Amino acid sequence: MEIKFSFEEREIQKSVRKFVKNDLLPICREVDETGFLPDRVRDRLLSMGLLRVSFPEAWGGVGGTFTGLVIALKQLSYATLVPAWMLFENFMLAYPLLTYGSDALKSAYLGPLLSLERIGAFAFTEADTGSDPIQLKTTAQKVSGGWLINGSKRFITHSSICDHLILFAKTGDSVSAFLVQSDREGYRAGKRESFIHARGFDNGDLYLEDYMAPDTHLIGRVGQGFDILLRTETLGKIAFCALFVGIAERALDLAVTYASTRCHRGKPIGARFQMTQVKLARMLTKTEAMKAYLFHVCALVDQGKDVFMEAAALKLFVAGEIKEITSDAMEIHGAYGLSMEYDIAGLYQKAISAQVVMGSLDIQRVIVAKGALSLLP
Ligand SMILES: Cc1cc2nc3c(=O)[nH]c(=O)nc-3n(C[C@H](O)[C@H](O)[C@H](O)COP(=O)(O)OP(=O)(O)OC[C@H]3O[C@@H](n4cnc5c(N)ncnc54)[C@H](O)[C@@H]3O)c2cc1C
Known part of the structure; x- marks a missing residue:
């Protein structure tokens, strides 16, 4: 299927594809395992x-398009999630800074975040909730010259390696967003998580102990945190889905290669067994549908449309399909599919994360259903 990209978007696609082929694919296992890129790469x-x-x-x-960024994320995650996740996390801080931050915040922080020289993070989730802002326990108390922040966050990607983060805290009955610097007193990274889908990732707890955020580090207005959260997560969900479309393309390519080379009674299984062909056909159809849906929603973003419901629907769709696509690819590989010697096992593990990170599927169902019933505000 052909998706109409602009000249600039096609150039991004070409250059990232080349980078993936020459620099990332040869080392993708090692990068997945350690979570780091060699300096040269x-x-x-x-x-x-x-x-x-x-x-x-x-x-x-x-001054390009959101579609251009999503193309890059999709291409990168064909090989490994590590570089795509670097871009994604920085986006999750840079976007709210651009949209809600003061000019002073933008000029101090945006440049190094966009160039990836500084590492960003997004800290909403706490031990008791990753879904409900009302239940946040981290507080920001107004004091002379700023805000005293106390509390803890959980499952925060880049918690121990980030330079700056956007952090959501209760300000009385409302939620507000703050720019937090990891090198300031009162910031401490805690226990690191080890996930089945991403062993090398930096993700864990963080603690704010009398962390003093100057007034100038409030992002947006007091009480605007919920809006900032929803708007950032809306684009974040779309960017996040791009990672799984990249994974789907890789799973399909691996399955096609395996089905074309694994022989039974002298004939490749792809040619010999119709049941293998059924799986390949299903994988290809679902991958193309995911891609079309992804870039349809990106086009709406670039047209300035509100895509709150569409982003939730996309996530719902992608999270469901990617599980089946990687599962089919794994089944085609037989026992080799379970072996960590083959890349398909890693893709299957990564696919699981689509249903939890950036909002649970139940929440997406609620958003989509409310959209269908015209009940969204
Ligand atoms: C690899 C990884 C990276 C992550 N990175 C970050 C990060 O960088 N920053 C960050 O802030 N968080 C991060 N998270 C946390 C993630 O976003 C949350 O785990 C996720 O939003 C779910 O929150 P929870 O685990 O607290 O589940 P809960 O909110 O406790 O939900 C538990 C169950 O209840 C259901 N549920 C909850 N509320 C409702 C409702 N209103 N209606 C219907 N059903 C509901 C959910 O669907 C789910 O099935 C990360 C998580 C992982 C695994």
Whole structure:
């Protein structure tokens, strides 16, 4: 299926595809395992300036489209999630800074975030909730000259390696968003998680102990945190889905290669067994549908449309399909599919995370159903 991209978007696609083939695919297992890119590859990624794509020139971007960024994320995650996740986390801080931050915050923080020289993070989830802002326990108390923040966060990607993060805290009855710096007194990273889908990832607890955020580090207005959260997560969900479309394309390619080379009675299983063909056909159809849906929603974003419901529907769709696509690919590989020697096992593990990260599926169902019933505000 052909999706109509602009000249600039096609150029991004071409250059990232080349980077993936030459630099990432040969080392993708090692990168998945450690969570880090070798310096040479990291430098190359930084030199491509991919996160600049969807940000305005006035703030260090190149004034391209959101579609352009999503193309890059999809291509990168064909090989490994690590570089895509670097871009994604920085986006989750850079976007609310651009949209709600003061000019002073933008000029101080956006440049190094967009160039990936600084590492960003997004801290909403706490031990008791990753879904409900009302239940947040971290508080920001107004004091002379700023805000005293106390509490803890859980499952925060880049909690121990980030330089800056956006952190959501209760300000009385409402929620507000703050720019937090990890090198300031009162910030402490805690226990690190080890997930089945991403062993090398930096993700864990963080603690705020009398952390003093100056007044100038409030992002948006007091009480605007919920709006900032929803708007950032809406684009975040779309960017997040791009990672799984990349994984789907890889799973399909691996399955096709395996089905074309594994022989039974002298004939490749793809040619010999109709049941293998059924799985390949199902995988291809679902992958193409995911891709079309992803770039349809991206096009709406670039047209300035509100995509709150569409982003939830996309996540619902992608999270369901990717599980089946990777499961089919694994089944085609027989016992080799379960072996960590083959890349397909890693893709199957990564697929599971689509249903939890960036909002549970039940919440997406609620949003979509409310949209269908015209009950969204
Ligand atoms: C790899 C990974 C990386 C992550 N990175 C980050 C990060 O960088 N920053 C961050 O802030 N968080 C991060 N998270 C946390 C993640 O976003 C949350 O785990 C997720 O939003 C779910 O929250 P929870 O685990 O608290 O589940 P809960 O909110 O406790 O939900 C539990 C169950 O109840 C259901 N439920 C909850 N509320 C409702 C409702 N209103 N209606 C219907 N059903 C409901 C859910 O669907 C789910 O099935 C990460 C998680 C993982 C696994």
